[in-house]
């Protein structure tokens with residue numbers, strides 16, 4: 014090989030190097046963390062055993078704690094295999110952004126050391142929970158009832174992506190968000206038997222800017238429930254069933270100040286409900302607690318064999334004592350746009366509003382529902398005020 018050839022190669026390679034260095038520098042300048050390779054903290058290196066028996070809690074926690082001290086992008090990785098952990102608190106704040114990459118299957122022991130929680134993430138800024146793995150709460154296979162632990166809690170988390178995770182058979186809610194902001198949840202598979210109590214899919218409380226998209230949720234309670242002090246919630250492409258549908262509330266149960274019972278700016282769009290007890294529902298207890306539900310849109314909703322497709326229930330009281338005073342939760346500006354399908358009961362649209370305030374600014378646009386047996390469905394309104402546009406089946410009562 015002559016010197017000429019070498020020079021030619023250098024002439025080609027050198028600018029390439031410069032280009033790579035330049036682009037690299039530009040990226041580093043722009044957002045180093047987003048483009049850098051993460052440092053992996055493999056729980057097996059910390060002694061976790063994928064034998065489906067040994068308690069790996071300490072190993073998981075040690076991996077998290079080291080990752081949390083790393084000044085860069087850190088990923089706790091759980092390789093394939095079945096692991097068992099007790100209640101774990103993954104605590105921040107951490108020095109860089111964190112990831113928990115579950116590639117295996119995690120199960121709890123029958124008795125958890127904190128009976129109401131299994132896995133909790135708290136005070137983390139920048140969190141990815143992903144990995145195509147499974148959290149199996151083993152809630153219903155027990156010979157004896159198990160204390161109702163929430164499978165995955167996210168408390169005071171900012172800027173998180175929770176995706177490509179399966180959550181099965183929780184003992185209480187599958188996912189619960191509290192005090193969290195900018196949360197993107199997608200490609201989740203959530204399953205519990207239709208008769209398993211309180212197994213909500215995703216409970217959103219005191220949280221803002223939350224998106225739940227492209228997920229399949231079937232449980233014994235609400236697929237998604239949006240609770241007080243939450244706003245800017247976007248739900249799209251969710252298949253719900255079995256379960257109790259997507260709910261705002263319940264609200265007004267606990268005696269607390271008015272600001273706790275406020276939910277605003279919610280969009281639920283392009284969702285399907287199959288065989289659920291309720292479709293899209295707003296529920297408030299008939300108590301004297303004040304609150305506000307405002308600016309909700311339910312659009313492109315398909316209901317397939319749902320007991321109660323559209324529900325506003327301000328007399329919500331699934332178990333006594335029911336106080337029977339008019340609800341003081343105001344419901345305003347709720348739009349139902351392009352809702353179609355079949356109802357298993359005659360009342361496909363039920364708008365039972367507070368005798369004290371009524372509901373204001375309700376909009377029904379292009380509603381097309383019949384009973385499952387082919388008969389016409391009906392609407393029920395009480396203290397409901399608003400407007401209708403386009404197709405209206407059942408005939409409206411607004």
Ligand SMILES: *[C@@H]1O[C@H](CO)[C@@H](O)[C@H](O)[C@H]1NC(C)=O
Pocket residue numbers: 245246278279280308
């Ligand atoms: C209603 O909520 C949507 C988001 O769901 C938001 O874009 C819109 O600005 C809100 N409207 C008002 C009047 O607050």
Ligand SMILES: *[C@@H]1O[C@H](CO)[C@@H](O)[C@H](O)[C@H]1NC(C)=O
Pocket residue numbers: 328363365368393395
């Ligand atoms: C509506 O609420 C009233 C109480 O205000 C209750 O008695 C009634 O049963 C409810 N109607 C329906 C159809 O749920």
